[in-house]
Amino acid sequence: MPFEFQGKHVTVAGLGVSGVPAAKVLHGLGARVTVVNDGADEHARAQAAELEALGITVRLGDGDTLPDGTELIVTAPGWKPTKPLFTAAGQAGVPVWGDVELAWRLRRPDSAPWLAVTGTNGKTTTVQMLASILKAAGLRTAAVGNIGVSLLDAVTGDEEYDVLAVELSSYQLHWAPSLRAHSAAVLNLAPDHLDWHGSMEAYAADKGRIYEGNHVACVYNVADKATEDLVREADVEEGCRAIGFTLGSPAPSQLGVVDGILVDRAFVENRHKNAQELAEVSDVNPPAPHNIANALAAAALARAFGVPAAAVRDGLRAFTPDAHRIAHVADVDGVAYVDDSKATNTHATEASLAAYESIVWIAGGLAKGATFDELVAGAAKRLRGAVLIGADRALIREALTRHAPEVPVVDLDRTDTGAMLQAVQEARRLARPGDTVLLAPACASMDMFTNYNQRGDAFARAVRELGA
Structure with a gap:
């Protein structure tokens, strides 16, 4: 039964990138909207003034009290x-929705189906690859959700789409009980945001919600059994298939890699005997192992929607990754300098380290409760040296002492932004021709920088100074 908003008292929890658009949309639908927000800083007051000018009630500094008469809460995902x-x-007995749930409920009957992606790492890249493939097939699409176009704008705006490529976080999925995608993928699962979810089990369960009610395909990572387990537990539409992706040779109902070729043994006739060539590994930018996995997941979702093989190839060739995602900055004296500042947790950094043979690793920042023993033990043989920065660098140094005692370590006792220039200079001293100096911090950036973008920019500037 559709939710009727006219005259209903809806409380929007949180201002910001999701709360303000949600409040405006609900107000436009005739709801009596109250916005509550924990903070009352200058930015929040400006947003409140904008909403109050429309006749929306805003309560700043009081995000914990339920307004009297509330019939629905629409919350910011965080x-x-x-x-x-x-x-x-x-x-x-008041229901709580997120902005994704609100967008799902507001879709028109003929609106575009959703191809949805979640996972601990790689979501944004995979969704952007997927959108590029869909566009190469001539489809009207957009990358939406956590990135690109707002989901609310996509479902309520005048622009018409054939299909949407949707990035969803675990937070968003927690508050989206009605979501039923055409097809969906969980790229990987590793401990993250456990302070929010309370446990790894709860985190995985929220990720797994993306599979609920899928119509055509549940795409999982063959190398990450936890993602396949989520498929097995999901309640899907009859006929929906489990589709795996692997960096190895694919079995039937999988996509994988054979002799440098991305191949499909899932969406072909007689998949037990036949395979369809989709693209070459060299068509993936950059062709690092974890990024090839992202490309395979994107291809699987596109193929589930009926996209031809040639569009997969063309879409991958046209795709340009965002900055600070395993981005090659420069070669200086035979050493490659690579910016993966977006690797803010150990799982992302593990994938980044696996992409290179001999590495001088720049790492450190805010650990967010992470431990580094498994990461360091797995990468020890690839490390030429390490340069550590940031507030929690001691945790990484101790893991290096335990698991890679022969690796030279430079511990920079600095948390100012200028430390990056010294870090790059020290990395240059440790590196040899053929090595890669890799910024893959395994930590958040806010101890030294505004965000991972500023951290990556500082690295790139420091590298350019080397070559000047």
Whole structure:
């Protein structure tokens, strides 16, 4: 039964990139909207003034109290389920939706189906690859969700789409109980955001929601059994298939790699005997192992939607990755300098380190509760040296002492932004021709930088100074 918004009292929890558009859309649908927000800083006051000019009630500095008469809460995805606001809502029987749930409920009957992607790492790249493939097939599409076009804008705006490539975080999935995608992929699972979810089991369960009610394909990572387990547990539409992707030779109902070729043994006739060539590994930019896996997942979703093989190749060739994602900055004196500042956790950094044979590793920052023993032990043989920066660098240094005692380590006792120039200079001293100096911090950046973009920019500037 569609939710009727006219005259309903809806509380929007949180201002920001999702709250403000949600409040405006709900107000336009005739709802009586109250926005509650924890903060009351200058930016929040400016957003509040914008909404109050439309007749929307805003309560700043009080995000825990349930407004009287609330019949529905639409929350920003980052608000923890343990907040008192949601406890009160549960006791009062008030449903809680996220912006993704709201967008799903507001779709028109003839609106574009969703091809959805989640995972601990690689979501944005995979969704962008998918959108590029869909466009190469001549389809009207957009990358939406956590990136690109707002989901609410995509479903309520005038632009018409044939299909949407949707990036979804675990937060968004937690608050999206009704979502039913055409097809969906979970790229990988590793501990992340456990302070929000409470446990790895709860985190995985929220990721697994993306498979619920899938119509055509549930795409999983053959190398990550936890993703296949989520497929097995999902309640899907009859006829929906489990489709694996692998960096090895694919079995039937899988996509994989054979002799440098991405091949499809899932969406072909007589898949037990036949395979369809999709693209060459060299068509993937960059052709690092984890990025090839992203390309295979994107290809699987596109093929599930009926996209021809040639469009997969053309879409991958046309794709340009975002900055700070395993981006080659320059070669200086025979040494490659690579910026993967986006590798803010150990899982992403593990994939980054696996892409190169001999590495001088620049790492450190805010660990967010992470441990580094497994990461260092797995990469030890590839490390020429390490340069450590940031507040929690001691945790990485101790792991290097335990698991790679022969690797020379430079520990920079600095957390100022200028430390990056010294880090690059020290990395140059350790590197030999043929090596890669890799910024893959395995940590968040906010101890030294505004975000990972600023950290990556500082690295690139420092590298350019070397070559000047």
